[in-house]
Each structure stands twice: as C-alpha cells, then as structure tokens.
Amino acid sequence: MAMHEASPLPKDQRQDSPLVRRLLIAVVLAFLALFLLAPLLVIVVEALARGADAFWLALQDADVLASIRLTLLVAAIVLPINAVIGIAAAWAVAKYRFFGKSLLLTLIDLPFSVSPVIAGLIYVLLFGAQGMFGGWLQGHQISIVFALPAIVLATLFVTFPFVARELIPHMQALGNVDEEAALTLGATGWQTFVRVTLPNIKWSLLYGLLLCNARAMGEFGAVAVVSGKIRGLTTTMPLAVEILYNEYMSVAAFSVAAVLATLALVTLVVKSVLEWRYADDLAANHRPDRTRA
Amino acid sequence: MSVAVQIDRVSKGFSTYPALKGVSLSIEPGELVALLGPSGSGKTTLLRLIAGLEQADGGAITFNGIDTRRLSLRERRIGFVFQNYALFKHMTVAENIAFGLSVRPRSQRPDRQAIQKRIDDLLDLVQLGGLQQRFPAQLSGGQRQRVALARALAIEPQVLLLDEPFGALDAQVRKDLRQWLRDLHRRTGHTTLFVTHDQEEALELADRVAILNQGLIEQVGTPDQVYDHPATAFVCGFLGEANRIPVEIKNGQALFRNRPLLSLKGTNATGGAELFVRPQHLKIDSPELAALAGDVTLIRRHGAVRRAEVEVQGVDRPLEVDLASAVAPDLGERIGLRVGQGHVFAGGLTPSFN
Numbered sequence: 001m002a003m004h005e006a007s008p009l010p011k012d013q014r015q016d017s018p019l020v021r022r023l024l025i026a027v028v029l030a031f032l033a034l035f036l037l038a039p040l041l042v043i044v045v046e047a048l049a050r051g052a053d054a055f056w057l058a059l060q061d062a063d064v065l066a067s068i069r070l071t072l073l074v075a076a077i078v079l080p081i082n083a084v085i086g087i088a089a090a091w092a093v094a095k096y097r098f099f100g101k102s103l104l105l106t107l108i109d110l111p112f113s114v115s116p117v118i119a120g121l122i123y124v125l126l127f128g129a130q131g132m133f134g135g136w137l138q139g140h141q142i143s144i145v146f147a148l149p150a151i152v153l154a155t156l157f158v159t160f161p162f163v164a165r166e167l168i169p170h171m172q173a174l175g176n177v178d179e180e181a182a183l184t185l186g187a188t189g190w191q192t193f194v195r196v197t198l199p200n201i202k203w204s205l206l207y208g209l210l211l212c213n214a215r216a217m218g219e220f221g222a223v224a225v226v227s228g229k230i231r232g233l234t235t236t237m238p239l240a241v242e243i244l245y246n247e248y249m250s251v252a253a254f255s256v257a258a259v260l261a262t263l264a265l266v267t268l269v270v271k272s273v274l275e276w277r278y279a280d281d282l283a284a285n286h287r288p289d290r291t292r293a
Numbered sequence: 294m295s296v297a298v299q300i301d302r303v304s305k306g307f308s309t310y311p312a313l314k315g316v317s318l319s320i321e322p323g324e325l326v327a328l329l330g331p332s333g334s335g336k337t338t339l340l341r342l343i344a345g346l347e348q349a350d351g352g353a354i355t356f357n358g359i360d361t362r363r364l365s366l367r368e369r370r371i372g373f374v375f376q377n378y379a380l381f382k383h384m385t386v387a388e389n390i391a392f393g394l395s396v397r398p399r400s401q402r403p404d405r406q407a408i409q410k411r412i413d414d415l416l417d418l419v420q421l422g423g424l425q426q427r428f429p430a431q432l433s434g435g436q437r438q439r440v441a442l443a444r445a446l447a448i449e450p451q452v453l454l455l456d457e458p459f460g461a462l463d464a465q466v467r468k469d470l471r472q473w474l475r476d477l478h479r480r481t482g483h484t485t486l487f488v489t490h491d492q493e494e495a496l497e498l499a500d501r502v503a504i505l506n507q508g509l510i511e512q513v514g515t516p517d518q519v520y521d522h523p524a525t526a527f528v529c530g531f532l533g534e535a536n537r538i539p540v541e542i543k544n545g546q547a548l549f550r551n552r553p554l555l556s557l558k559g560t561n562a563t564g565g566a567e568l569f570v571r572p573q574h575l576k577i578d579s580p581e582l583a584a585l586a587g588d589v590t591l592i593r594r595h596g597a598v599r600r601a602e603v604e605v606q607g608v609d610r611p612l613e614v615d616l617a618s619a620v621a622p623d624l625g626e627r628i629g630l631r632v633g634q635g636h637v638f639a640g641g642l643t644p645s646f647n
Contacts (some may be wrong), residue, residue: 180346181379185393185448186367195396199383 043261046254058252059259063232067240068259070151074236075216078155082212083205086163090201093164094171095179108164111157119157120225123150146228151236154222159212166208167201174200207274214267217260295322295484296357296451298343303352305338312338314508315352322357323482325475327495330505331531336488339505340454343486344371356451372450372483376457378441380429386440387412387425393448415443418477435466442474446481455487459494471498492532496520504528526569526638535569536612538585540637542566547637550607552584555632562639570635572600572613577622583629587612589622603628 047055058064089108093101111119125131127144137144144150178200182192198205220238227234235243237260244253298320305313313335320326328336341347343354345366354361361369380389390412394403403411416422419439429437438458445453458474459467475498478485489495495502496516503513504527512524523529530537540547540554542563547555554568572595580586587605594600595615601622602611614630622628 177375177377177379178381181373181375181381182392182396183366184344184346184371184373185396185444186370187392187396188367191396195392196381199381 040261043254043257046250047258049254050251054251055255055258058249058255061252063235064240064244064252064256066232067235067237067256070148070235071217071237071260073148074151074155075213077152078159078216079209079213081156082159082163083209085160086167086208087201087205089164090167090171091197093168094174095176105168108161108168111159111161116154116158116219116221117225120154120222123153123157123222123226145226146230146234148234150226151223151234154226155216155219158219158222159215162212162215163205163208166204166211170201170204203274203277207271210267210271210274214264217263217267295482297322298452298484298486299353299355299358300339300343301353301355303339303342303349303354305335305342305347305349311508313342313349316505316508316510317352318503318510318513320484320486322484325478325485325498325500326487327499327502328486328488328505329490329492329495329502329531331490333507334505335508336490336505337456340456340486340488343452344373344454345369346373370448370451372442372445372448372453374438374441374445374453374455374458376460378429378437378461380437380440380444382429384428385425386416386421386427386429386432389429389440390415390444390447392444411447415447418446418481419443420473433466434462435470438462438470442477446483450483453483453485455485457489458487459489459491467494474498496532504531506531523569523636526567526636529569529636529638533571534613535571535636536575536608537610538568538570538608538612538635540566540568542637547635549584554584555635555637557637564639566637566639568632568635568637570612570632572615573598574633574635575612575614576631576633577614577616578629578631580627580629583631585612585630585632586627587630589624589626589628592616592621592624603630605630 047058059068089104092098093105093108124145126133127137127150128134129138129145131145134145144153178196179192182196183189187195217236218238219236220242223236224239224242227236227239229235229239229243231243237256241253241257241260244250244256298318300316300318300320302315302317303313304311304315316335316339318326328339330336338347342349343361345361345364356364356369381392384392391408394408394411412425413422416425419442421436421439421443424432424436424440429440432440438461442455459470462470471494487498496519499516501513501515502519504511504519506527512519512528514522519528520532523532529535538549538554540549541551542548542557542565545557546553547557547566547568549568575585585605585608587603587608589601590604590611591602592599593602599616599621601614601616603614604611612630616622
C-alpha cells in the first residue's frame with residue numbers, strides 16, 4: 001500500500017525550473033568571481049608585475065622575513081594555548097552543570113562581536129605605559145605592549161572562540177557515557193581523556209584549530225593597535241603588507257600578500273580535506289543507537 | 294570473586310526531584326537481581342550509585358562489608374553495561390575488551406599474551422569469535438551488547454551491573470539474549486543487578502525482583518512471590534495486567550454491590566477497598582448467579598488467548614477477561630463473571646499506576 005502512496009510527483013513540482021536553477025548558480029559564481037577570485041588574481045598579478053625575480057627579491061628583505069617569522073611564531077604560540085583553553089571551556093560547558101553557564105557561553109562569543117581594534121585598545125589600556133599595570137611592568141623591565149606578548153594576547157583574544165565553538169556542540173552531542181564507561185573500567189581521568197575523549201573529538205578539534213590558525217595569521221586590527229608596528233620587530237605579515245603598500249612599494253606589498261594568501265589557501269585546502277575526511281569518519285562510526293535515550 | 298552487596302537506606306536527590314528516598318536491599322553473592330520499575334522510579338539512579346557514577350546523599354552501600362565510599366571507581370571493580378553499550382567507537386572489538394586491562398598500572402597489567410588470551414576467552418564466552426578486528430559500527434545491536442558485556446567481564450568484576458540490557462534491541466534478539474544471559478550468569482556466577490522496566494524480562498531472568506516506585510522499593514522477592522503475592526496495589530498493577538473492582542470488605546468477604554465476590558483469608562479489616570483481578574482469573578458464569586454481570590463490548594486477540602472486554606455497572610473501566618476457547622461469548626451478550634483469585638488493597642491508599 002505504501003508503494004502506491006509513494007508514487008513520484010510530477011517532476012516540475014519537485015524541482016525548481018531549470019531557468020531558476022541556472023540563474024541562481026550564475027549569480028553565486030559571478031559574485032564569487034568578482035569579490036573573491038578577482039582580488040586573489042590581482043594579488044598574484046601585482047606581485048609578479050616586475051617578474052619573478054622582483055617577487056623573490058622582495059621576500060628576501062630582512063624586515064619581510066622577520067614579519068613572516070613573527071606571524072608563524074604567533075600562530076605557533078596561539079594554537080596550542082587555544083587548543084588547551086578551548087578543550088577546557090568545551091569540557092566545562094558540555095559535561096558539567098554550573099551556575100553562570102549561559103553567561104560563559106555568551107562570553108565565549110564575545111570576541112566575535114567586539115571589534116578587534118577595541119580588543120587591541122583594551123590591552124594597550126591595561127599594559128601600556130599609561131595603562132593600569134604599565135608602571136609596574138616598566139618597573140620590572142617587562143614589556144608587553146609593542147612587543148610579542150601583546151601581539152600574542154591580542155591574537156588570542158580574537159581567535160579564542162574558534163576551538164571552543166567547534167567543540168561545544170560536538171561534545172554536548174557525545175555526552176558523558178563513553179567517559180563513564182572508561183572510568184568504571186578503571187581508567188584514570190587522564191587515561192580517559194587521552195584514550196577516549198580526545199579520539200572522539202579529534203576532528204572537530206583540528207577543524208577548530210585550522211580556523212583559528214587562519215585567523216591568527218591574518219589578524220590585522222587588534223595586532224595593529226598593540227604592536228606599535230616596529231619594523232622588523234613587531235610587524236606581522238598583514239602589518240607588513242600595509243606598511244609596504246603605504247610606502248608605494250607595491251611589488252613588495254603584493255608579494256607578502258601573495259605569501260599570506262597562499263598560507264590561507266593551504267589552510268583552506270587542509271580544512272576541505274579534513275571536512276571530507278571528517279564526514280567520512282562520522283559516517284563510518286555512525287551509531288544509530290546514539291540517538292536513543 | 295563475587296561479593297554480597299548491601300544497600301542501606303540510600304537516598305539521592307537531584308535538583309528538581311528526589312530520585313531515591315531511603316532504599317535498602319541486600320544481595321547475596323552470585324545472585325541475579327532485577328531492579329524493576331517505571332521510568333523515573335529511581336532504578337537507574339540506584340544502579341549508578343552502586344557503580345560509583347553518582348554519590349549518595351545519605352545511607353551506605355557496602356561490598357562484603359566494605360563501605361564503597363572508601364573505594365575508588367577502579368577499586369570497586371564494577372562491570373557496568375550501559376544502556377547503549379558505550380563502546381569506544383574508534384577501537385576494535387579486541388581493543389574495547391582489552392581496555393580495562395590496558396589502563397591498569399604497569400605493575401598490575403597482564404602481559405600482551407595474557408591480555409590476548411583473555412580477549413579470546415571472552416569472545417568465546419560471548420560467542421563472537423572471529424570478530425576481534427571489527428569496529429563497533431560494523432556490528433549488529435545484539436553483537437554490540439555482547440561486546441559490552443565481554444568488556445565489562447574482562448576486569449573480573451566483583452559486581453556486574455546492567456542498565457536496561459535489552460532496551461535497544463528488537464523483540465526476537467531480546468528473547469535470545471535473555472536466555473543466553475541467564476545461561477552466562479549460571480556459568481560465571483557474578484553478583485548481577487540489572488535494571489529493566491519490562492516486568493516479563495525481570496520475572497523470567499532474575500532470582501529476585503525488587504520493584505521500585507517513586508524512589509522507594511515497594512517489594513522484594515522471588516518472581517513467584519512478587520507475582521502471586523503482591524505487597525502493594527502498585528506491584529500488583531505493574532506486574533502484569535489487573536482489573537480493578539471497587540469492593541466493600543465485611544466479615545472476611547469482599548462484597549461488590551453487597552454480593553460476595555471473594556472470601557478473604559485471615560483479614561478482619563472492614564471498609565472500602567479495591568480488588569485487583571488478573572484477566573486470567575475471571576471466569577465466565579451465568580449472569581443470574583454471578584455477582585459481576587455485564588455486556589461483552591469487544592473481543593480481540595491478545596497474544597496466545599482471546600480477550601473480551603465486559604462492561605459492568607459500577608466498575609469504571611471495562612473488565613478484561615481471558616477467554617478459554619471453548620466458551621467464547623458473543624459480542625453484546627450478557628455474561629456473569631466469577632473471581633478465581635484476586636488481591637485486595639485498601640482503596641484510599643492505592644498509589645496510581647498505569
């Protein structure tokens with residue numbers, strides 16, 4: 001009986017007309033070409049405007065090399081910190097009940113809604129020479145603002161949500177039961193985390209870290225405020241691009257931009273591969289009984 | 294290996310409701326006990342308290358006289374089989390089973406060969422030989438259940454706890470596994486507690502059944518005891534179906550509209566009460582002679598027997614009567630009913646049940 005009820009509807013009722021479909025796809029493609037692909041192409045074209053040699057030469061400048069090193073260093077510091085704090089935050093939200101949990105959830109999103117420039121300004125006001133802790137820090141020969149620590153702090157601020165937000169829904173969906181099983185089997189808390197929790201969340205953790213990495217390398221506003229843009233010392237790649245461009249060194253500016261874009265693209269490719277792998281992994285481990293109870 | 298479990302006036306409340314209100318139960322070594330009750334009765338909470346996954350607010354649980362509050366989860370050596378098995382999905386069957394052994398401190402950890410031997414033995418025991426390298430996602434529900442059991446048994450538990458062990462399985466697999474589990478229990482002899490809401494499962498499988506309702510144990514006894522001599526109206530109603538007939542108790546007799554329905558032994562109570570009669574204990578009689586008389590409103594199949602619904606004046610719900618095939622009344626016919634046996638509970642105190 002069900003077979004008859006499921007007889008297919010006429011085709012035109014189930015699908016949009018071909019015209020609408022083509023139009024929509026064309027609009028999206030045109031938009032992507034105009035606003036994403038064209039600028040990327042311009043970067044490459046401008047970077048190579050005076051030939052490949054000029055491009056390589058621009059990248060061998062000491063200040064440019066320093067900015068690349070600094071950017072990678074900041075990302076290398078920020079990523080592990082975000083991984084640890086992100087897991088801790090997600091664990092707290094997903095596995096415990098406590099007073100102020102919804103406030104915590106809102107706070108995790110705060111960096112998304114606050115302008116990065118304001119974030120940078122906050123650190124200047126706190127740690128700058130005229131700031132709350134400025135005098136004390138100067139007295140103890142600790143420099144935070146206009147130095148690496150402030151760049152790391154500002155980057156941490158803007159990138160913190162990525163890992164936590166990726167993990168929270170996933171860990172909430174997983175629940176506590178695997179951890180409880182491990183504990184009843186005699187595992188310690190650390191064994192449970194390493195052998196049960198981490199494998200369960202590894203893909204969303206990696207995914208969060210990739211997003212975090214892309215943002216950490218690309219952050220401009222917050223870093224611009226706290227870094228002081230000391231050439232060769234506190235300029236990250238986005239800052240180097242701006243400085244070079246303002247000095248009419250367009251080949252150098254676009255060369256650095258091209259490298260930065262490439263780093264972002266690599267991240268994007270890795271993310272896509274992971275997404276594909278992640279979906280595969282999820283599908284392979286799909287457990288219908290999870291949805292019960 | 295197996296221990297006696299003593300549960301002494303254990304209470305536990307959650308933020309919104311009390312889950313257990315002072316529950317006591319003692320379990321002999323090697324005994325198979327069912328915790329039976331509707332959802333929200335506190336049965337799973339009790340199981341989690343024994344496992345150490347929750348902390349009791351009051352009372353004590355002891356294993357062979359040792360207070361479990363002094364034991365870590367590892368020291369309790371609980372084999373816990375979760376409702377949805379909670380198999381580690383990134384580990385193979387063999388890795389799942391070996392988990393409890395492989396997380397032991399190095400000094401207590403068996404060597405590789407010993408672990409492999411244990412895996413092989415357990416897979417034989419649960420009849421899953423050859424599936425070592427499979428992942429949980431590649432197993433059927435019944436197979437996962439048995440892997441979960443093997444994993445729990447691997448640590449040589451003092452007590453085996455099963456939370457709705459057959460809850461997620463379809464009817465046929467349930468039946469097979471039930472028999473198999475009873476068999477396994479006979480062979481391994483672990484002190485075992487399992488939680489279920491299915492009275493048939495509890496009565497068939499357990500040495501003793503503890504019936505919980507709203508955070509209290511209503512009755513503990515062998516399946517025969519609790520089924521034949523229910524202590525409370527709740528137990529009577531929960532263990533199988535029962536018709537409820539309002540009666541008046543007088544001179545050792547249960548009267549329905551002043552006509553004697555059933556004589557009661559050894560009671561000198563008087564007053565209003567409720568008589569619980571199972572469908573198989575109502576016998577058809579002539580409407581003139583029987584105290585209960587009514588019209589047959591429906592006849593339907595109910596498993597092995599056919600069942601009639603009889604509308605009787607003065608009784609809220611139609612009475613359910615199992616029919617012996619030889620004497621089937623017609624629809625709409627007026628019939629009389631005799632009560633073969635039943636249980637009387639004081640009306641005002643009857644707790645609600647489904």
